[in-house]
Amino acid sequence: MAFLSYLINGLSLGSVYAIIALGYTMVYGIAKMLNFAHGDIMMVGAYVAFFALNTYGLPVIVSVLLSMLACTVLGVVVERLAYKPLRNASSLSVLITAIGVSYFLQNGAQLLWSSSTKVFPSVVPSGSVQLFGGQLSISYLTIVTILICILVMVCLTLFINRTRTGKAMRACSEDKGAAVLMGINVNQIISITFAIGSGIAAIAAVLLCSTYPSLSPTLGSMPGIKAFTAAVFGGIGSIPGAFLGGLLLGVIEILSKAYISTQLSDAIVFAVLIIVLLIRPTGLLGKKISEKV
Amino acid sequence: MENMKNFFRTLFDNNHRSRTVSYLIVIIGYAVIELMLRTGNLSSMFQSLLVPVTCYIVAALGLNLNVGVSGELNLGQAGFMSLGAFTGVCLSGVLAPVISNGIIRLILAIVLGALVASLFGFLIGIPVLKLQGDYLAIVTLAFGEIIKSLVNNLFIGFDQNGMQFSFVENKLNLAPGGKALISGPMGATGTQRISTFTIGIILVLIALTIIYNIIYSRSGRAIQACRDNRIAAESVGIHVANTKMLAFVISAALAGAAGALYGLNYSTLVPAKFDFNLSILVLVYVVLGGLGNMTGTIFSTIILVLLPELLRGLRDYRMLIYAVVLIVMMILSNNEKVKELLAKARQSLPFGRTKEVEE
Numbered sequence: 001m002a003f004l005s006y007l008i009n010g011l012s013l014g015s016v017y018a019i020i021a022l023g024y025t026m027v028y029g030i031a032k033m034l035n036f037a038h039g040d041i042m043m044v045g046a047y048v049a050f051f052a053l054n055t056y057g058l059p060v061i062v063s064v065l066l067s068m069l070a071c072t073v074l075g076v077v078v079e080r081l082a083y084k085p086l087r088n089a090s091s092l093s094v095l096i097t098a099i100g101v102s103y104f105l106q107n108g109a110q111l112l113w114s115s116s117t118k119v120f121p122s123v124v125p126s127g128s129v130q131l132f133g134g135q136l137s138i139s140y141l142t143i144v145t146i147l148i149c150i151l152v153m154v155c156l157t158l159f160i161n162r163t164r165t166g167k168a169m170r171a172c173s174e175d176k177g178a179a180v181l182m183g184i185n186v187n188q189i190i191s192i193t194f195a196i197g198s199g200i201a202a203i204a205a206v207l208l209c210s211t212y213p214s215l216s217p218t219l220g221s222m223p224g225i226k227a228f229t230a231a232v233f234g235g236i237g238s239i240p241g242a243f244l245g246g247l248l249l250g251v252i253e254i255l256s257k258a259y260i261s262t263q264l265s266d267a268i269v270f271a272v273l274i275i276v277l278l279i280r281p282t283g284l285l286g287k288k289i290s291e292k293v
Numbered sequence: 294m295e296n297m298k299n300f301f302r303t304l305f306d307n308n309h310r311s312r313t314v315s316y317l318i319v320i321i322g323y324a325v326i327e328l329m330l331r332t333g334n335l336s337s338m339f340q341s342l343l344v345p346v347t348c349y350i351v352a353a354l355g356l357n358l359n360v361g362v363s364g365e366l367n368l369g370q371a372g373f374m375s376l377g378a379f380t381g382v383c384l385s386g387v388l389a390p391v392i393s394n395g396i397i398r399l400i401l402a403i404v405l406g407a408l409v410a411s412l413f414g415f416l417i418g419i420p421v422l423k424l425q426g427d428y429l430a431i432v433t434l435a436f437g438e439i440i441k442s443l444v445n446n447l448f449i450g451f452d453q454n455g456m457q458f459s460f461v462e463n464k465l466n467l468a469p470g471g472k473a474l475i476s477g478p479m480g481a482t483g484t485q486r487i488s489t490f491t492i493g494i495i496l497v498l499i500a501l502t503i504i505y506n507i508i509y510s511r512s513g514r515a516i517q518a519c520r521d522n523r524i525a526a527e528s529v530g531i532h533v534a535n536t537k538m539l540a541f542v543i544s545a546a547l548a549g550a551a552g553a554l555y556g557l558n559y560s561t562l563v564p565a566k567f568d569f570n571l572s573i574l575v576l577v578y579v580v581l582g583g584l585g586n587m588t589g590t591i592f593s594t595i596i597l598v599l600l601p602e603l604l605r606g607l608r609d610y611r612m613l614i615y616a617v618v619l620i621v622m623m624i625l626s627n628n629e630k631v632k633e634l635l636a637k638a639r640q641s642l643p644f645g646r647t648k649e650v651e652e
Contacts, residue, residue: 082620089627096580099573100619107612232431261461267442270435277428278420
């Protein structure tokens with residue numbers, strides 16, 4: 001029964017990773033860049049939600065929507081100002097720029113909101129569901145986290161597969177040149193991708209901070225790296241891959257914390273990633289790239 | 294006399310100019326700083342930066358060989374620095390009662406640090422170099438994090454019976470008079486500070502010599518061929534895996550040497566210092582200096598280490614400005630108009646020189 005409880009906690013943490021990883025993977029799929037500032041955009045979302053909830057006492061739904069709006073705007077602005085001039089630059093230059101944006105957001109947050117840790121109020125009422133005569137207790141927060149992750153995943157899949165914009169996004173990720181010839185506004189599609197990726201990062205921020213309530217300007221860095229790992233784990237560029245990668249990463253992390261060693265859990269997570277990439281060099285669900293001469 | 298003339302001419306011909314310039318810059322820089330030190334014109338803040346700058350330069354030069362010349366993005370350079378640093382600190386601690394001369398211990402520590410890092414570089418390289426592109430980058434990141442996490446759980450002590458190791462939990466049972474060299478997350482404490490600026494500069498010169506000798510050799514050309522076109526390189530008989538491994542291992546060795554110098558410059562050193570951010574920092578030096586451009590790496594490292602210190606007057610805003618400078622520099626260096634201007638400026642130089650090292 002303890003195992004089941006760890007498993008569910010792992011799925012809950014994995015859901016958060018999966019939502020952040022979706023942002024990484026979408027941007028990678030379309031703009032072919034590693035947006036290292038994604039975790040920091042999530043951090044800004046967490047602060048916005050914190051002030052909306054705590055300082056202004058707004059209802060949870062409004063706060064979350066406000067935080068999503070802020071992240072969406074931030075994502076689009078960052079893309080316009082920092083990444084758009086580098087559309088044709090080498091991927092390394094874009095990577096360094098993304099790191100610059102990450103430093104900027106972290107230090108900006110530190111100036112605006114000070115580096116002292118704030119306590120984030122949980123958005124889900126505390127309490128838990130008792131199963132098997134009280135042997136297994138699952139907190140409401142865990143259930144809500146997993147459900148929201150599934151909801152986000154379903155909405156996103158429907159959006160990508162059923163709408164015109166979604167179709168345009170798929171076209172861009174397949175072949176940008178051909179997409180332009182078909183009359184797709186690639187710049188607009190990239191902006192939309194950043195908007196969606198950043199917007200859902202705000203949801204992840206609220207869920208993450210409800211589970212681990214300490215809020216600081218460096219909040220985004222470690223979950224950012226983990227989510228990036230999850231995206232690669234599942235095959236970067238693939239949306240179901242990010243979902244699967246995130247969930248697996250969360251489960252592996254919690255199980256290794258429970259059964260092997262708390263201190264070594266990070267090492268184990270990364271070791272699993274390496275092994276997976278050695279067996280499947282493009283991740284679990286990644287597309288195989290054929291090499292042409 | 295004629296020989297001398299020829300010698301100087303070869304120093305500045307097309308093949309040798311860039312390396313001669315980088316050696317000269319390092320030597321002149323050293324002379325100027327030594328002069329300022331002797332005459333007491335260097336503030337204590339700058340003095341404290343001298344050794345770290347040389348460490349960063351050596352690590353960045355190594356990374357430039359890997360990222361610029363070999364074309365593989367490595368996000369785990371800090372891991373190799375960590376290995377070198379803690380190996381060096383341990384060796385220096387163990388040898389302290391035997392060899393009292395700090396310089397000899399420092400040199401031994403640097404050599405062993407480089408050896409251990411290159412051994413790990415080789416072992417890590419076997420799986421890593423099978424991958425390509427961003428997947429390779431994430432695996433180096435993963436190895437860097439694994440090394441950090443392992444060192445964070447490592448306990449090493451030393452007493453009259455020899456060395457003791459323990460992992461995850463501190464089970465060291467040291468005899469009286471024994472010394473804990475590494476104590477888990479606390480890292481190395483009470484290290485004797487034996488690093489000197491002169492040794493740092495010598496290390497930079499050695500690193501430059503190694504790198505230039507590789508770049509302008511048969512294996513260097515093979516490394517660049519693999520970067521430019523893997524398949525074409527393979528088809529002319531270059532063993533791609535071995536060639537890439539050479540660049541990877543040398544890069545790791547230089548990072549290890551730099552780490553040992555760095556570790557012995559501080560009395561306390563925590564493993565968390567060598568995290569992902571440090572790997573990124575070194576990568577920023579390389580990219581801003583120019584891929585494959587060693588002189589550029591030296592300059593960009595010096596400027597970027599000094600920049601936050603020079604901006605100290607702006608207090609809280611300094612890191613914000615640093616970030617903006619980073620972004621603006623990247624955007625400008627990729628702007629077509631700025632590129633044209635730079636090319637024109639370069640042509641009007643008396644040397645009329647072309648690109649320094651082929652990109």
